[in-house]
Amino acid sequence: MAKRFWALTVLTVFLLAAGTVRAQSVDDKIKSLEQELTQLKDQQIEMKKEATAAAAALPTFSYRPGNGLNIEAADKSWGFRATIESHFRMYFNEGQDQYERTNGEIEARRFRPGFFYCIDNCLWEIESTWDLDGFGGNSLFQRAVVHFHAENLNPFLPTIDFGADISTSAGGTIRQGSSATGAQADYDLMSRNNGFNTGSSGFGVVFNWDDRSLSGIGIPGRISRFQLAYAMPGKGSDNTFTFTDRRDLVAFLGIDPLANVKNKWLSGIKFEMGWWYCAVDDRAVASNSCNRSRVRENENGANSQTTIYDTGTIIGAGRQNYVNFGFQYTVGPYRLRAIAGSQRYSGGNLTPCCVQNLKGDPSANVFLIAHDIFVWSPKGFLTGSAQTPGSILVGQHFERDNFNCNNCPTINGGQYHRERVLLREWDLWYFVAPSMSVGVNYKWYDASNL
Numbered sequence: 206m207a208k209r210f211w212a213l214t215v216l217t218v219f220l221l222a223a224g225t226v227r228a229q230s231v232d233d234k235i236k237s238l239e240q241e242l243t244q245l246k247d248q249q250i251e252m253k254k255e256a257t258a259a260a261a262a263l264p265t266f267s268y269r270p271g272n273g274l275n276i277e278a279a280d281k282s283w284g285f286r287a288t289i290e291s292h293f294r295m296y297f298n299e300g301q302d303q304y305e306r307t308n309g310e311i312e313a314r315r316f317r318p319g320f321f322y323c324i325d326n327c328l329w330e331i332e333s334t335w336d337l338d339g340f341g342g343n344s345l346f347q348r349a350v351v352h353f354h355a356e357n358l359n360p361f362l363p364t365i366d367f368g369a370d371i372s373t374s375a376g377g378t379i380r381q382g383s384s385a386t387g388a389q390a391d392y393d394l395m396s397r398n399n400g401f402n403t404g405s406s407g408f409g410v411v412f413n414w415d416d417r418s419l420s421g422i423g424i425p426g427r428i429s430r431f432q433l434a435y436a437m438p439g440k441g442s443d444n445t446f447t448f449t450d451r452r453d454l455v456a457f458l459g460i461d462p463l464a465n466v467k468n469k470w471l472s473g474i475k476f477e478m479g480w481w482y483c484a485v486d487d488r489a490v491a492s493n494s495c496n497r498s499r500v501r502e503n504e505n506g507a508n509s510q511t512t513i514y515d516t517g518t519i520i521g522a523g524r525q526n527y528v529n530f531g532f533q534y535t536v537g538p539y540r541l542r543a544i545a546g547s548q549r550y551s552g553g554n555l556t557p558c559c560v561q562n563l564k565g566d567p568s569a570n571v572f573l574i575a576h577d578i579f580v581w582s583p584k585g586f587l588t589g590s591a592q593t594p595g596s597i598l599v600g601q602h603f604e605r606d607n608f609n610c611n612n613c614p615t616i617n618g619g620q621y622h623r624e625r626v627l628l629r630e631w632d633l634w635y636f637v638a639p640s641m642s643v644g645v646n647y648k649w650y651d652a653s654n655l
Contacts, residue, residue: 271592288321337503396546496519499513513624542573568610575602605626
């Protein structure tokens with residue numbers, strides 16, 4: 206009996222010891238697994254942090270229709286943007302083809318690749334855009350300019366532009382129409398032919414205050430642009446001597462007085478006013494853009510547009526003043542545009558070419574009214590925008606241009622000295638993609654005294 210008791214005791218102790226060892230072994234394994242899991246979690250968190258940091262350090266890519274592809278460093282130390290503007294036309298003109306009234310030819314009205322380089326969060330922006338229009342035009346810079354965004358330093362400071370080809374804004378955006386802002390095929394006839402045209406200058410310095418709020422003075426709107434420029438629009442070629450020290454001045458103001466009003470019937474009002482003081486230099490070698498008054502049709506020809514009125518080169522050291530006023534009203538899918546412009550020569554005994562001692566007084570004015578409306582889009586009737594594929598835009602504009610030059614015998618053999626040109630235009634455009642459209646312009650001209 207005693208032997209049996211001791212045997213059971215030994216067996217019990219052995220089993221208890223084995224169970225204890227086995228329990229300790231399982232606990233150790235659990236603790237080991239927990240430690241490994243903790244290490245894996247730490248490694249995963251660290252790898253995620255490293256991946257996030259690496260992604261944050263990569264450049265960002267973005268695309269916006271009408272603005273192009275933008276690549277920007279994560280810290281905004283540099284940026285690069287590439288764009289291209291293209292506008293192709295196929296003409297069907299009335300008249301004889303041997304006099305530039307050809308049909309079925311395609312013109313690259315605008316073909317302009319552009320590159321923008323930004324430095325230091327775009328404090329400095331370098332723009333290089335090429336004008337490859339051809340078809341009677343020139344292949345030159347469209348822009349070769351440095352933009353110093355001083356407003357990034359202080360909101361009261363302007364953007365300062367300088368370079369070999371800069372842009373001035375005396376005509377404003379309301380007059381443009383064109384493919385940029387509406388259905389209208391091109392600029393009004395007077396401003397496209399008086400030397401200002403697009404406002405492109407072979408060189409100059411421009412100060413722009415863009416998109417400035419007026420809430421500080423109690424007006425619920427903004428200044429779209431206020432500009433002062435020391436430049437020479439249209440004079441000479443890009444980045445060349447002009448052989449004259451007589452400079453031009455440009456001033457422009459665009460204002461949306463009720464832009465911040467939450468009322469669709471009021472918020473779409475816009476006003477613009479521009480002024481271009483152009484110096485006339487009578488020396489033969491000097492570059493001039495305002496030493497003649499003329500009007501040509503908007504269609505570009507192989508050599509030039511068809512000329513309707515032309516005073517010829519004006520002799521004298523006077524000046525031309527071009528003033529333009531614009532009004533725009535937008536509500537929903539509809540937009541109304543109206544402009545009135547005036548061109549006046551004065552001073553310096555201005556006379557037509559080859560006629561001495563006769564005082565000439567060339568002058569001109571224009572009135573234009575235009576209507577644009579999106580009649581349909583996939584969202585329904587009277588909806589749509591230039592950013593909505595499938596939108597249909599219908600437009601119509603009327604303009605009257607008046608020209609006058611006393612003592613201008615170069616005009617049609619001296620038979621008359623006044624000219625009145627009417628232009629009526631109808632437009633239909635379909636947007637196949639954001640900021641990309643196809644359509645038709647129909648233009649009807651009427652001129653007196655041809």
